[in-house]
Amino acid sequence: MTLALVLVAVTIVVLASPVLAKVMGPAAGWVLAAGLAACAAMVISIHTPGETTSQVLPWIPSAGIELRLRLDGLSFLFSMVVLLIGAVVMAYSAGYLKEKKPAAFYALMTGFAAAMMLLVLADDLVVLFVAWELTTLCSYFLILRSGPKACPPATRTLLITAGGGLCLLGAVAMIWAQTGTTHLSAALVHPVWAEDPFFAGVVAFLVAIAAMTKSAQFPFHSWLPDAMVAPAPVSAYLHAAAMVKAGIFLLMLFAAACAHSPVWPWMLITFGLITTVMGGVFALQRHDLKELLAYSTVSQLGLLVAVIGIGTPTAMLAASVHILAHALFKAAGFMHVGLLEKRFGSRHINDLSGLAKSTPWDSAMITIAAASMAGVIPTLGFVSKELILEGMLGSPFDGAGSGWLLVGIVTLGAIFTVGYSAHMIFNTLPGPVISTPVRKGTFPMEFAIAVAAGGSLVFGLAVFLLDSIAGQSAASVARVNADEIPYLSLWHGINAPLLLSITALVLGLTLAAIVRRNLEAVERPLLPFTGVELVQGWQNATIAFGRRVGDLTRTDAPAFHLAIPSAGLAVAAFGLPLLWHGMPTQSPTDWLDVVLLGAVVGGIIVVIGAKYRLTAIIAVGIVGFSVALWYFSLGAADVALTQLLVDILTVVILVLIISRLGRRFLLTSGGPRRYGAAAISLLAGVAATLAALTLTGHRGLSPVGEYFLANAQEDTGGTNVVNTILVDYRALDTFGELVVLAIAALSVYALVQARALVDSPRLLMRRSSLANPVRNAIFLVGAGRILQPVMIFGSFYVLLRGHNAPGGGFIGALVGASALALAYVSSANEEARWMRLPYLAIAGGGILVAVGSGFLGYFDGSFLRPLHADLLGVHLTSALIFDVGVYLAVFGVILAALRLLGLTKPPPRAAASPPTPDGAPTGSLPVIDDDDDLSGTDEWSDPQTVGMQTIGAQAAEKPGAEKSGAQKQSGDTQGEER
16 A cells, blocks of 8 residues: 555545535535545554655656655654544534535535645655645635635635745745755755755745744734634634644644754744734633634644744654644534534523533533643643643753743743633533523534544543654654654653643633633723734735736727837837847748738738728738738648638637627827827837848757757657647647636636626618628528538548647637637527537536546656557557647637627626616617718618627617518517527
8 A cells, every 4th residue: 555545545535525415415524534534544554653654656757846755753643633633523514514515515625634635745845835735725715615704814814825835935946946856855854954054044934934824823823713704614624633734744844954044943932932822812802712712723833833943852742742632622622612503503602601501411522622722631731731841941042041931931821721721611611501402413513522522531541542653753853763752641740840730720710710700801902903904904905006006007998008019129129230140041032922911011001091890800801811821831831720710710709899899990099199109010010020030040940949850750659740849748838728718718708797798789771782691691501501510520630630730639629610600600590509519618628638638647657748559550649638628628718709709698697787768788889880871761770680690670660650560570579589
């Protein structure tokens, strides 16, 4: 059994979760709990105490990045916390959830567990960073889906933790650059840590900031209480085993290497102690039990950060034991609050009383958890607190009494810990029973709480059972032998830590009694602002600043946006003399070049002088076709075919757009502005011409081009170098472009959904030859019946031949989309079967096909590496599958543009504009050409426009005239169609 199989098993649990949730509902939590427990058993079977298990799988070998996995004492400790606490929370969710089909919840929760497992097992810097960001995204989505009020807290959480992710990215980049490897284990023992104090200090600072944002340390602590909008299972897992523990894991992982810099212990101890005292004070103020537990997590994490900063083997043992203790009592605490919400409908101290009488078993369990949190003997929390005090007393730092100073601050934090733990118990358990609890369906919740709270007591009494797991973790972090780590025991005799613990217990109980008598006074805010307000203010200020910066260039005028690059190109021409090497070698002038150049120039002149939009589009089409012919004449068949097809589809889509605009351009700019635009355009054209003369014709083929020509067939089995570059050599770039295309389709869909398309009425003469475009499209209909099947099959042919001849997925999709465009412009209505194809699913399917072909590459060692085979004399390659993904993605986005931009009514689920009294859609503007004179017209029509064709004319009589029966019937029918 290998570590990769563990990740595969966890991934299977993630993939199975939505299916199980759909079939079983909330009860799927039991099955998912069993799945995570089974994964924990797999890890236990792999782990050998005192040894390190490693595995390496190829990922990006060209960059030296591998999927390296490592299981040592530290990763084993966190694996157990992640999987076993996750199993308990999954079982709890089976009783907590009210959703009938909680597929999204279970998928995100198990995905959270998978991300954490990848993080703790990662032995590669890049893999570590990817897993780190995955935990950030999982927490964001889990908080976001909690309800309508969850968006601002989720956003604030994402901003803070993503900022820490950027710090970690900077640290990863520096380590990679300085050590020359992404192998984490090798990088952490590289001599550069001791030889370069500046490097060690910067990396220590960045890693500490990254961990502090994730583990909610001052001044980044506000997101954790802010995230309490999430339901109890999410809070329990996030606090006990997932999100916040990721920061602690990172600190322990880098502790030995970063300890070479004095920045490391100074930051961790200072901010950790500030956080533990501050969190304790804020927790004691809270009467909402969930907020109380949130601030208690902040306080406990501060204690962990401080003791990690000490860095001694005893301190690392204390941190390892407290991670286990904290996971148990924090999970029990948050799950208990969720149970109170379900049973009593509240989690506020003022609404709860007499729990010891109404729910004695639950009260006993939360009492054990609170006792462990307060460090009361014989719980596991008592053992970890004693070890923390002992570790602080053994501080290795210089200065008389430094250990006692640290212990004094820790003891102060412990006093507040006892205080808020007692505050939670003394104000809810005793007293008269307020209401009858709801007991139906709560067994899974009671069971999970009992497991977590019972674990705090069992492992406290039998703490020796944790000797191996905690000791091995401390040894791997401190880089010492396991026999140098002290043994765990519940009783160490009467010593300084015990006396300090008793002092904290007595003073904490006294503090809790004072708080109970002065609840209203204690709840008053200590400061005139909160951390959440500061974060929100920073976010608002950043957005406002960005808006002001954007205002400098924000305009809807295309001319402004075109003027900037054009002017830049014109200015750049002044640097061309420095690169001038004389005129390039001239070849004899071909008469075809002259003709095509004339066509291009003529088309540009027509575009510039056009008053009508349709004239401009026709002229643009002429320019595009001329350029395509020029490519053909120069031998670039692939590029020419692509240009030709893109030009055809661009013209079609432009016509769809102008069908909703006026026939004429609205020329609002004055003469000086026109002349300025003309000058910039001429200068940019001259600059481009000079650049072409300067930069071409002075050298042969580049070394890269020579390599592709010489090796493409041997490397890829294909002779079409252009296609092999796209789908073999640079497939990852092409995959990124496919994602952009899919996003473009989604963007068009979202825009049309958000705002219905404006349908402007067209006023056409009834006696005009264009009044019945259905009849005028007979030629297109007839030709389409023959051409459309040919074009569709031709697109498949172009797709299949692309590896060895001009073609490929992109060009094939353009051919197929052109067939749809022909069908669209000749169809009688927009509901033709071609237009009902699921365009978003097709585009998304293309992405999935491309990803699937990429995973096939792992059989040869790398993502997207093409596989090759010969079958019956035919050379086959998995790059063809990738090209199919390209085909589908491009086909889907063009179909989306045709379908969405050609609609005369909003797509499904889009809100239509309310009609105005005269029947026109709100905001629609009748477009009447300036040259049309309708004053003397006896008859005129307002045709129903569908896509780029008009499907009939609804006659409108002169004022005061009556419609004929046929006219009324025609109008009614067309109204229904609209």
